[in-house]
Amino acid sequence: MLLVAQIGLTLFVFVMLLNSAAAMVYGERKVAALLQQRLGPYLVGPKGLLQPLADVVKLMFKEELRPAAADPWLFALAPVISATAAFAAFAVVPFGADTTLFGLLDEPLRLQVADVNVAVLVVFSIASMSVYGIVLAGWSSNSKYSLLGGLRASAQMISYELSYGLALASVILLGNSLSLADIVNRQAGTWFGFIPRWFLFLQPVGFLIYLTAGIAETNRAPFDFPEAEQELVAGYHTEYSSMSFAMFFLAEYINMVTVSAVATDLFLGGWHGPFLPASLGWIWFLIKVAAILFFYVWMRWTLPRYRYDQLMRFGWKVLLPAAVLNLLATAALVLSFGL
């Protein structure tokens, strides 16, 4: 029974991730329209809600092109790596308290596809693998724009991975565990009865570093250099069309969802929140993830793109030292106060 539930959960998460990407595309276009005083998609379905569906159908029926000089194997492999890495990372993210599905199950089921005791590191390692999809796409296309996009992507992701990892390490110190579920459960309850015990309040710098590095890791504006339209046509996916392009698109949005979900688990107390019983904690989780995703979209349509040297200088000379100092301060505090 538990096995069936586990398989069901896996399929459920897979389908919901696909849906979240669709919802995110719609949400992003609507929010962008709001910010620019436009209407956004409104023709397909009520309030344009079926627009993502129409987009998917359009992408499916487009012709699949491959440049004659491209490396056929790697050209086909690259989008698969991107999409797989994007889905795989979410497998270790817990999104709700243990549940028995209204008494259907004998043992409680943890709302997490794979309960790994080094979950934080698994998220990090899969993030570091996802760079291959982009780099290989850029190289195998055998086009200068793609190659430049791929090279930028790898340089940018390697640079910001360090700060990303150090921000994760500070939270690991506070949570005293590498398991995301344990870290979330340590954030239950409140201080003085009204301030939630979120690590956000113990790690404000860490949270900012995580969000900034997360935006760079997912190649979103204002750090979207691998696909900077004005300079690189479309960057690493210039030569891709139809469903293989759709896979990159999907991977980008799912990566955003994963980064936001991990941020929720690490800094915003996961599924813990007032008013709702523990069994409905996933509603809090969804609200928090949606808030971070909104922040992402907001950033994209507010800030102009940096220059590439500014990005690198910021990553190595501001973000990384800040992350190191933050880690040192956290370690000293944990050691002296035993938080």
Add this chain to the structure above:
Amino acid sequence: MTQFYLFGTVAVAASLLVIAQRNPIYSVLLLIVSFGALSGLYVLLDAPFVAVAQIIVYAGAIMVLFLFVVMLLNAPQEETERDARAHLGRGSDPMRFGALLALALVAELAWALTRGWESGRFGRGAVSSVAALGRSLFTDYAFQFEVTSVLILVAMVGAVVLARREDRPREPMESGETQPEDRVAPGEE
């Protein structure tokens, strides 16, 4: 056991294919596959932390740099003609050195394999605990750990020195916008 043979086969096959490839990009990718399979073996050994560290450090960080370099140099496919220098006795010095290292590796492997199967001092549960791993790394093996870090530091300094070597002082830019860190320090050669 099935899983062991699965991961083991993938690791060995991928490693062999690394040297059988003529396209350096494929070699790099196959090496990543091999690292992935090794990481699977670590999971089977009940050491998830080592498995994930293997992915992060080797497959994630180091191999990206390899790929980066191969792509930037745009290394051509290797020519496969029989080389007269391939004989041990007539090779150039670096080749002789490489051959020596290979012999040393064979000797080490033979020594390690004939030593029997004692698997160190860690119990099964101990390796999976990150705390236990960290404690022994910073107490029992602190010296080795620090020596390794100094070694890496030396390599880093060496890379910086090689990259920054400038024979003549750089001429000042026309607009005078030279960044302070771009100037060559006074006594630096």
